[in-house]
Every structure is written in C-alpha cells, then in structure tokens.
Amino acid sequence: MNMIEFGRDILNRQSFSRLLGAELLAFEPGRAELRLPLRDDLKQQHGFAHGGLIAYLADNALTFAGGSALGGEAVVSQEMKINYIRPGIGAALIARAETLSTGTSQAVVRCDVFALADDGSEKLCAAAQGTIVRLAKG
Amino acid sequence: MNMIEFGRDILNRQSFSRLLGAELLAFEPGRAELRLPLRDDLKQQHGFAHGGLIAYLADNALTFAGGSALGGEAVVSQEMKINYIRPGIGAALIARAETLSTGTSQAVVRCDVFALADDGSEKLCAAAQGTIVRLAKG
C-alpha cells in the first residue's frame, strides 16, 4: 500500500469524515491536502459553510500532515487555532497543510483552507495552525 | 418567541447542526450551552469523537454565546482556538460558553467542552476561546 492509499484508508476509517464526504487529494511526509464538496447539509443559517465544518477540515488536514511527518496513524491534534477570513461559498473547500517543525513526539503544522468556486478559482477562506502529537502508548 | 426558542430556531436553520444532531440546552445573554449525542458516525479511527466535531461544537457554542451578547443572529466567529484535553468518549458532548467581554461589534468568549458519561458524570474534554463579530451590513 503506498502512502496515499494508507492515508485514504485512515480517512475511510473516520466515520465522521465519511459522513461529511472528505477526500484525501495529496499525502506526503509533512504535507496533506483534503477536499470537501460543499453539500446543502453542511451550512449555517446564512448559507455559508459552517465555521465548524471549516474547523473540522483544518483540524483533519493538520493531523494528516503532522501524522505523516511523525510517521504513523496513532496521532491526535493537541491544540489548534483558526482565523476565518472569507465565507465558505462555492463548490468545495480545499485544505492544504504543511509541517513547520517535527520533533520526536510532536509536530507544529500550518494549514490554509480555500473556497473553490465553480470556475476552479480559489480564495483563501481560513488559516490555521496547530500541534499534532503521538498518542502515548497504553 | 422567547430567547431559547429564538436560539433553537437559528440552530434549526443550520443544516450542518441538524446533520450532526446538536441541541441547544441553554441560551441567555452572554451564555449558551449545546449538547451533541455521540453517534457512531461522528468518530475518528480510534473510536473517539473526531477532533473536528469537538471544534464544531466549541465554535458553535462560542458563536451562540457571543451572538446573544451582541444581540442578534447576524454574527460569525472570526477566530477561535481549542486545546484538546481528553478523548471525547461517552453518551454525549456538552459545550458551555460564556462571554468575557462585549464591545459594540465583537465579543470575546470562552467555552468548555465536556464528555458526558452514561452515568451522568462529566469530564473536561476541550477548552476553547474565540472572537465573535457582527456581520458587516451588505
């Protein structure tokens, strides 16, 4: 199983990601890209993508990027921060995360979330930063 | 329509919140409490509530608390930060948010998210803080 298949297998075992319809577009050491088509049942009262949906996508992209750098799936997000920049409107959201630093047990990662219009253009929708840590062994 | 009915009406017009099954338990000026029963389709690969789900609930509780302080539904979260403390395991998640300060156009709000066990006991699962702003008039 190559790396992108490994990542898609993890994503597929996240029932929440299946419910929302997230897709893993890229997965390399220290880097991950997720795509989420914007369905009608993912919105808030103004018709935009719910902020919590954008936070989910950022959190997951941060975790995939950090996990790929730390090596393995036994990782979780320890903390993250997100600035919402533009309403999430369009065909899909794209989250691109990249690791800034990787230690033995944690990675610091940044993520940009873009709103993808029907014509294929992208606009920055949110910017996130967080810490991904290896799960302590039980 | 009293305040809790007003809040539940907004929540009900968030298709994403309906999809996830969030319920508004309390809604007063500067304060909001949301409950989210933990279904099987809300989890990550280790069987815990997905971090993105916890982030959604915190984001929404922050926004309801801040919106109630600012007066009105035309508010959005501008930024938020979350520290994950314990795995989200149990019957439900409960998010309680309270406004720290309210200005003319923005509120700073804190939120605690608890995991509710079957026996009714609560454990702190995450802690969040964020800024809620009035939407600029179009």
Next chain:
Amino acid sequence: MNMIEFGRDILNRQSFSRLLGAELLAFEPGRAELRLPLRDDLKQQHGFAHGGLIAYLADNALTFAGGSALGGEAVVSQEMKINYIRPGIGAALIARAETLSTGTSQAVVRCDVFALADDGSEKLCAAAQGTIVRLAKG
C-alpha cells in the same frame, strides 16, 4: 523554602522578569498571580502597555501555574494564545492563571490579565490560554 519563596527565586533568576519588574503575588499548585507595575518604558506609541508586555505577563503566569501543577521549574510554554480586550492603562497589570488540566508531561492553563487603576479597581485587559510542558531531559 516554602512555595512562594521557591516561585520568587525562579522569577528572580529570569533576567527578563527582573528587567520588566514582575512580582509574584501568589503561587499554589495549579495557580499563579503576577503583578507588573506600569512604568513609562513599557509602552507603545499610543501610551498603553505594549501588547508584547501583556503577552509576556500572560505567558509567564501560564508557565508558573502550569509548572506548579506539573511540579518543578523545568517547564516551558509550548504554545499560547491571547485575546486583547482593553488597553493596558493604569498603575499595574495583574495576571491570574489557573490550570484546567494536568497530565504527566503537560498542563493546559488559562490566564486573565487585568489593568489595575490607581483607585484599586480592576478591568479585564486580556484573556489567554496555553500549554505548559515539562522539558525533556537532556
């Protein structure tokens, strides 16, 4: 040496804290309170306490509170977040930090920073949250 003396000894060995004039008012397991008299050389161009000064005080109060919970001085702040609420004006700044959760190697801590007026009244000036970790042994 009792606990407050232990804390004051650490603070005194922080040359930066001596330069700024920080004082440790309270120090108990999971809790710390720092005071910083507002001198003229601690300001920005509008005459308020510099935001970086407020961030310093929050960072240090978070670290003292988290360190007291983790037990020991070999701790550092791993990340923190601060919302600035009101200008830092008055006789002094007071930072009060309290631990939300303590694990084997890290603590999640919150901190409120108040501006203390000449008449002794306090106004919330900033709110912070962060993670304090034990230093890995070399």
Next chain:
Amino acid sequence: MNMIEFGRDILNRQSFSRLLGAELLAFEPGRAELRLPLRDDLKQQHGFAHGGLIAYLADNALTFAGGSALGGEAVVSQEMKINYIRPGIGAALIARAETLSTGTSQAVVRCDVFALADDGSEKLCAAAQGTIVRLAKG
C-alpha cells in the same frame, strides 16, 4: 519620509521596543521584519530568550505587517497565537511577518521567528498568527 523611516519612527516611539532594543529591518505593504539582539537581561532561568520576549517580537512584527497593509499607525493587535518550536539561543531573534488577508478594518497575519546563530545561520524558533485591527476613532 519613506516607508522604512516611517516604521522606524513608530518603533522609536514605543518605549518598550527601545528598552528591549528591537530594530526594524524591512517594512513594506503587508510585510515587516524585526531584529532583536539577545542580551543577557532578556532571558529566563534556563538561559534561553524568555518566551514572553519571543511573544513580544511576534506581536510587534504582526502589528507592523498588518498596520502597513491597513495603512497607518493607528492599529493594534486584537489577538495572536504562538507556537514555541526551539529555544531562543544565539546572537539575535529575527521575526518576519506577512499579511494573509486585508479587509477594511482588519488584517490576518502570520509571523515566523528565527534564532540567528553567530555564524549567521537561522533556525525556526516560533510560529505565530494573529489579527490586527484599526483603532476605532474616539
């Protein structure tokens, strides 16, 4: 007065920045670079640059970058978040901030802080992200 002189004039009117010895190396629309020589009186008890000092430098670089994008000096940081990555050791700290988005009244900005060794090499020491806002007119 050109742009860098304008920026240095603001920095010079920050008494706190004079106390710490910060220098403005670059200042363009949406971008700022600050340098801070690491003196002995800027440290914590382990001999590293105090985390609060790094937070100050990040906060100030974020504010200069955001202010240059918003146009003017009447700006303040509204919130910021910092991940500490490596100890601040060496001859100086360098903070480079760049605006991600600029609206009518606020900018979202990222900042990297590097530790500069005596041999001129740089290591990433901290990563920050924040919101800079125009001061409301009195």
